[in-house]
Structures are given as structure tokens and as C-alpha cells.
Amino acid sequence: MADQQSAPHHPRDAVSEPALVRWLLILISAIFLALFLVVPLGTVVGRVVVAGWGSFVDTISESDTQSAIRLTLSVAALAVPFNLVFGIAAAWAIAKFEFKGKTFLTTLIDLPFSVSPVISGLVYVLLFGADTWLGPQLKAMGFPIIFAFPGIFLATVFVTFPFIARELIPLMQAQGTADEEAAISLGASGWQTFIRVTLPNIKWALLYGVLLCNARAMGEFGAVSVVSGHVRGKTETMPLHIEALYNDYSTDGAFAVASLLAALALVTLILRTLLEVKFGADVGNGRHK
């Protein structure tokens, strides 16, 4: 090149599109997001604002709503730790060992993503329902599954178990086993290796997975709807309660509870963005389908 000394020019990035195309794509995405996300969420908040603070507080402090909130929180409080343990174990096995049926296990973990939530709930009805052998037995022993807390818990676990595992698997696969081998060659036990080396390596992705898992655990409707039985004040979670209020023409009430769930989604989104900004490299590797 003859004119290397000439005025600095700005070579266009090889993969970047012409400005027009770029703006068009951005515009389309923005309009799409506005129509399908911002407008509906805005409506929820708008309804609550229009109905007024008093009405909001009234709905929230109703005993049925309180019970729905309590149920949702306790299901999530149990299901998330459960999936945390399962997710780490599954990701560990898949990422760090070679064994027969590994591909099958990986596919299996994705199952809840590809199956309709209604079916996920129905599975437990078929297993523990009134006309099965197991269901009535357990009920007689004072431990009912269907139309009770355990059923809701099981359905929630089923629907949410891929979130953490899928977040961890690609990261752990990329990291390989070298760090763990280094730790054991230095005399660390398996547990010490896990706590001091493996866990710190995956902690941000893990936190991210937990956030997603929690959001879904609190928001799940379909699977829970099948097993819950919709007993007001007993087996109604927040999403179910919203539907019940709505069907009772208590629209303001429905929107009040919905705004709580929407707030949760917002908090998750914000935390997630913060995580991605801060630890972009580790987080968000697992792409959800």
C-alpha cells in the first residue's frame, strides 16, 4: 500500500452491514419488543396505578392472596435448592466424565423444555392420582401428593430442572478437568476440590441459573394448574390465584397480584443484566431454547 502515511481512515468492519440495514434491524426488534413486552407489562402496572394504591393493598392483604404468595414462595424455596443440587450433579457428570448414554441424559435434561407444561403436570396425576395404586395409599398415610403441596412441588421441580444444568454444562465443558486434576495432585480431597476450585469457577453461571430457575418456579402456571386442584387459600399459587381472580371478574385484584409477579420478572432481568455486564465471559453461555 502506497499511502500508509495518509490521513487515518476508518475501515468498515467486515461483518458489519450498511447503516440502513443496521437501523432497520434495530428498529424492527425495538418495535417487536415494545408491542409484545413493554405494552403488556406497562398495562399491568398501568391498571394497578389507575385502580389506586388502596385497592392494591386491599387485594394483597386478602387472606387468599397472602396464602398464594406464601405457597409460591415456599415451593420456590424448596424447588430451587433441589434443582441446584441436581443441576450441579448433572452438569458435573455430563461435562467431566465419559459414560455410555451421556447424549441421552443430555437430551433428557432438555425434556421439560420440549414438553408442554400441561403434560409435565399430567405425568404426576398419572403416577399419584386417585385411580392409581400409589396415590390412595399415600393419601391414607396422610401424605397426599395430587391436589396438595407435594404435587405442586414435584411439578415445579420437573418444569424448572433444566435451567441450572443447562447454564453450567457448556461452561464446565469448556473449563475441562485440568483445574480439578491440579487440585487433587496437590493433595486436595474430592470435597475440598469442589468447594475451593470447581465452585468458584462456576459461581456466576450458577447464580444466573438460579435466578432463571427461581423466576420460572414462581411463575409456572400450566404444570401446577394440573396438579393443584385450585383450592383457594390452600393449593393456589400466585399464577393460579391471578387466573381465579380474573375469572371472578376481580380484574383489579388480578392485576395487583400480576404486578407482583411482573416485579419479580423485572428484578430477575435487572440482576441478570448486572451479572452479564460484570461477568460476561462466564454467564449466559447456555442458550435456552
Next chain:
Amino acid sequence: MDIRIDKIRKEFGDFPALHDVSLNIRSGELIALLGPSGSGKTTLLRLVAGLEYPSQGRILFGEEDASWKSVQERNVGFVFQHYALFKHMTVFDNVAFGLRVRGSKDRPPKAEIRRRVEELIDMVQLSGMESRYPGQLSGGQRQRVALARAMAIEPRVLLLDEPFGALDAKVRKDLRKWLREFHDRTGHTTLFVTHDQEEALELADRVVVMSQGKIEQVGSADDIYDRPQSAFVFSFVGDSAKLPVTVANGDVTFRGAPTGLRTSVGNGEKHIFFRPRDIALQDDGPAFEGRILSMRRLAGARIAEIDAGLGEGAERVEIELPLGVPAEQGSVIRFLPHRFAIF
């Protein structure tokens, strides 16, 4: 401590990565495992460490059979190919790791750990970098942190997998010299893997040449370079030329013409190997004959690529021509190796 590798075989599934490998390592030796990629060097090193278990055979540490001992029990220092430093820990914490994970009975008190870690960091010339993270170090510095970390557990043997593999040429040379001095100072039995022959020949007391899961030859740099015991070693280590010959009752013939060379190798179709510089040009009498295809100049000599088939099929070899000899592309020359091996 002596290490005896006794008829080790290692299979991954059906694939034998090592066949029947035996090797005695003397206490305090610096040994290089040299071979092309995939020859089983890393596998052998991992077997000694206990990161892998043999399919057959034994590994003895001194008099004790260590074949089935866990990595933790073996107390070896292992430096991984890409260092495997804990990136969320500082240099200090990396080096201290092996001491801190000890059971409360064997764990030195805090002050003692601090003293020993600082001593090690000083030994690998990284004083002042204790609180840096691996991401803030150069390749050569990481390499030395990995070494200090491995040394902290006072290992019975030091194992290094391609210790200089990921470094640039200059740093490589410096570290190579440094490792030799480090070894002489600490006197650890050391086994390191490399695919770089220069590194192996320069650094090691003895070189173990491996190919396809087998040991081809064990010996000093002189043994390996001057007295290669197999065709593989001859062509893998150093420059070499190779031509097909026929041996009949000790006489060596090339393309039906006698060469005047004699050998104790048995009759049959063989190959003759020689170094490009170990030849003498011949005016008359029996010799190898070839046409010069191209020439290039090295510092003190000329390298000629010749076609020893004289047109019929290409038997290309490179030989070194003294500077004074008149020769040019296309001219025919006659030569005999004065040092050679036939396999």
C-alpha cells in the same frame, strides 16, 4: 527416589496408548520424554502421577508398589501443559493451596505456610507478585507459579508436561536454562515431556524417545544423536537422509549397483540412514550417484537436495556439500556416507 515403570500397558477403550513400556529412573535424574504428538508421553506421565491407572503392569516408587495408589497418596508435583492455575486465587494462594488443604494434623501453622510460600515464590523469582492473579502474569511467570505450586507439597518426584510448550522462543530458552539450574539446586527426580528435540537433548540427563506408545530408545543426548537404535530415532532426532538399499552377505547395493559399504545387518531390503554432513564426495569407485535438484546456503555450508534415483523415480535426499566443491543445479555428484546405519 527411584521410579520403576514395569511393563506398563494402557488402553483407552480398545486403543492401546502404551504397549509394554518399561523404564528405570534413578533418584535425582532429569529425564525427558521425547516423541511426536500422540506417542503416549502425556499418558505415561499421568500414569506415574496417578491421574490414570495402568491396564497392566506396575509402577514402583522406590521399593513400594504405587500402581494403585491415588494421586493424593503419591505426593507428586505435576505441572500441567497449560499450567491449570486457579484463576480466582492470587499467586500466593495458588502456591499455598497444597499446604492449606492438608488435614489438621499435617497442616503447618499459618506463619510457617507463609514462610514456605514466600520462600518458594522467591525461588522462582516472582517476589513482589504474591497478590497478583494468574490473568495478570505473562506465560513464563505463570509457568513458574505452576512450578512453585507443585514444589510446595515437597513432592517425591516432579512431573512436567510440555513445560515450555506455550511460550515463545526466547522465553523458552531462558526458562530451559533456568529449569536445569533449578533441578541441579533442588535435586528432585524430574520427568518432563517435550516434542522439541533440542529441548530434550540440551536439558535432560537421559532422553526417552517414544513413538506410537512404545519406547524406541533410552539414552544420553550423545547416544540418541550419534547411535540411534532404530529407523524412527534416526529420522526423528536431527536431520537425516534415507535411501533404500539391498543387503546381501554384508554387501550394500543401491539400485543393483554395489556401493562398497559393508554392514553386519542381515540380508534383505533395508534402508540406509545418514546425517547430511556425514558424507564424502567420490571421484571414482562405487558410490551413490545423484543429480542436484536445488541448493541452498546455510551459514557454513551448502545443502543440496539431490535425486539419487538419477531420474527413475524420486529418491530425494539432502546432503551437505563443502563450500569449495564446484557444483550447481543439474550437475551429477557421487558420494558415500562415512557414518551410517542400516535398518
